Amino acid sequence: MCLLYFRFYFVTWNVATKSPGQDLNSLLDFPSQYNKNKPLPDFYVIGLQEVKSQPQNMVMDSLFSDPWTSTFNKILCRQGYIIAKNIRLQGIILLVYTQMKHVTHLRDIEAQYTKTGLGGLWGNKGAVSVRFNIYGCSVCLVNCHLAAHEHLLAERISDYNTIIKQHFYHVTETSNILYHDYVFWIGDLNFRTDHPAGDCPSSEEIVAALQKVEKDKYTGLLRHDQLIAVMETGEAFSEFTEPEIRFPPTYKFLMGTDDYDIKRKPSWTDRILYKVIANNYENITLRADVVSYNHVPHYTVSDHKPVVAQFNIKAFSNYTEKTVEFAPIVRIWYIGDADFRTQCTLSPDVEINPNDWIGIYDADFHNLDDYIAYEYLAKVSLPQAPTASGRPRTITLSFPVGSGVRTPGFYRFIYFSQPNNEVRSVLGISEPFEVSSKEDRLVTIDHCDQASTSSSSPGRAKPSTATSDIFTDFTGLDIANLSRHFSNDLSID
Numbered sequence: 001m002c003l004l005y006f007r008f009y010f011v012t013w014n015v016a017t018k019s020p021g022q023d024l025n026s027l028l029d030f031p032s033q034y035n036k037n038k039p040l041p042d043f044y045v046i047g048l049q050e051v052k053s054q055p056q057n058m059v060m061d062s063l064f065s066d067p068w069t070s071t072f073n074k075i076l077c078r079q080g081y082i083i084a085k086n087i088r089l090q091g092i093i094l095l096v097y098t099q100m101k102h103v104t105h106l107r108d109i110e111a112q113y114t115k116t117g118l119g120g121l122w123g124n125k126g127a128v129s130v131r132f133n134i135y136g137c138s139v140c141l142v143n144c145h146l147a148a149h150e151h152l153l154a155e156r157i158s159d160y161n162t163i164i165k166q167h168f169y170h171v172t173e174t175s176n177i178l179y180h181d182y183v184f185w186i187g188d189l190n191f192r193t194d195h196p197a198g199d200c201p202s203s204e205e206i207v208a209a210l211q212k213v214e215k216d217k218y219t220g221l222l223r224h225d226q227l228i229a230v231m232e233t234g235e236a237f238s239e240f241t242e243p244e245i246r247f248p249p250t251y252k253f254l255m256g257t258d259d260y261d262i263k264r265k266p267s268w269t270d271r272i273l274y275k276v277i278a279n280n281y282e283n284i285t286l287r288a289d290v291v292s293y294n295h296v297p298h299y300t301v302s303d304h305k306p307v308v309a310q311f312n313i314k315a316f317s318n319y320t321e322k323t324v325e326f327a328p329i330v331r332i333w334y335i336g337d338a339d340f341r342t343q344c345t346l347s348p349d350v351e352i353n354p355n356d357w358i359g360i361y362d363a364d365f366h367n368l369d370d371y372i373a374y375e376y377l378a379k380v381s382l383p384q385a386p387t388a389s390g391r392p393r394t395i396t397l398s399f400p401v402g403s404g405v406r407t408p409g410f411y412r413f414i415y416f417s418q419p420n421n422e423v424r425s426v427l428g429i430s431e432p433f434e435v436s437s438k439e440d441r442l443v444t445i446d447h448c449d450q451a452s453t454s455s456s457s458p459g460r461a462k463p464s465t466a467t468s469d470i471f472t473d474f475t476g477l478d479i480a481n482l483s484r485h486f487s488n489d490l491s492i493d
Contacts, residue, residue, distance in 0.1 A: 004317035009041035012186040013306035014049040019067045021301040044097040047143030049188040053091040077366040085130045087111040090123040094143040096130050107133040107425040114166045116159040127163045135315035140180040144187035160236040170423050183275040191227035192267040203262035216246035240273035243293035250295050250305040272309040288313045323347045324415040324428030333435045341398050342413050348390045352377050355418040363410035363432035373404030408437050
């Protein structure tokens with residue numbers, strides 16, 4: 001089987017509770033007037049830390065988009081990207097965008113989180129992740145914010161191992177982060193430069209040494225990098241590889257400047273690591289090629305500089321499984337019609353789960369969570385197992401009166417396979433169809449059969465579009481543990 005390359009572009013940035021104060025287009029490395037033919041990435045993966053999130057605002061944080069997410073959405077959605085998944089744990093945010101052409105190849109999308117702040121009781125530190133299959137390969141994306149301060153190296157090592165242990169996914173073959181074909185781990189890992197006793201330069205001396213570095217050669221200072229050290233000893237991140245660092249430390253800067261804040265030793269806290277199981281398939285070798293790995297120095301809104309990387313990864317070309325094809329809709333749907341039906345054909349390998357559903361979306365939708373209405377496939381009388389003959393099956397699903405569509409315009413159907421509330425796959429998207437108001441009707445048309453009386457089964461929850469409420473989860477809060485960890489964990493660093 002042939003392999004094909006896909007471009008992933010990563011951003012990690014600790015934004016220090018600030019709002020976007022500079023144009024973010026250059027951060028995403030869009031084609032310029034001098035390089036108009038540069039191809040856009042297939043996926044953008046953006047990991048933010050310390051997005052403003054105060055305890056008293058956590059419920060509001062869960063309901064409304066923050067300024068950073070809104071800004072990235074505006075930029076990338078205008079370029080045609082779709083938000084495949086996003087997840088937030090207090091100030092830790094992971095945004096995954098994909099080009100529209102890849103949406104129907106996304107399988108088993110799932111998000112997870114782990115709290116490590118205050119001894120595992122609070123989400124100011126921890127990790128969020130998104131995993132999915134794409135063109136036959138499994139991908140796991142992790143964004144984290146580990147324990148701060150130079151002397152808390154053991155806490156960072158513990159955070160890593162806790163995240164690895166507690167992140168669990170429902171897809172059996174990839175139930176652990178490290179089981180995926182490709183893993184990309186980004187974030188404010190908070191590892192510092194740590195010199196031995198008796199040979200410990202001051203912050204001023206480190207800054208002076210950095211000013212004398214030639215041709216991006218930071219080998220001397222990197223010999224004292226805590227992350228590189230624990231990778232070599234096997235204490236943490238030993239399964240991962242990091243591209244060569246050819247940029248100066250990204251922390252800590254005076255806000256609004258390019259000058260280091262000598263209250264902290266300059267350190268490479270912000271990192272992008274990767275892992276590939278190269279020989280997971282017979283006669284095929286998977287690989288991730290590093291295209292670039294750098295910081296973006298001209299952003300000064302935070303005391304960290306953003307770090308970006310681009311990878312080309314291999315996946316199986318023209319890989320298809322479990323597909324749904326919608327029949328063309330040749331008539332106009334009028335708002336308020338008694339019933340409207342969509343017909344689609346399921347490939348033989350599709351198994352219908354009780355929670356599978358078809359959603360109605362704006363034709364130019366930008367987020368898989370932004371459905372307008374939905375109906376469960378459970379309404380359709382169809383055997384749960386694929387046909388013994390291996391032939392495709394055609395089903396018809398009726399949407400009842402109104403169906404949530406109130407505005408004339410163009411819409412689409414999207415078919416979701418959802419074996420449980422945590423995992424879903426996009427199996428098919430229809431071509432745009434028109435919905436018009438009855439006032440615009442020029443000719444009389446026959447009504448369809450009477451609609452079903454309910455848009456979903458009694459007591460059934462609406463399709464899951466997010467993980468559990470991680471903003472109001474205070475179960476088991478131990479005040480003794482809280483006070484013991486308070487001094488180290490609540491500081492912003």
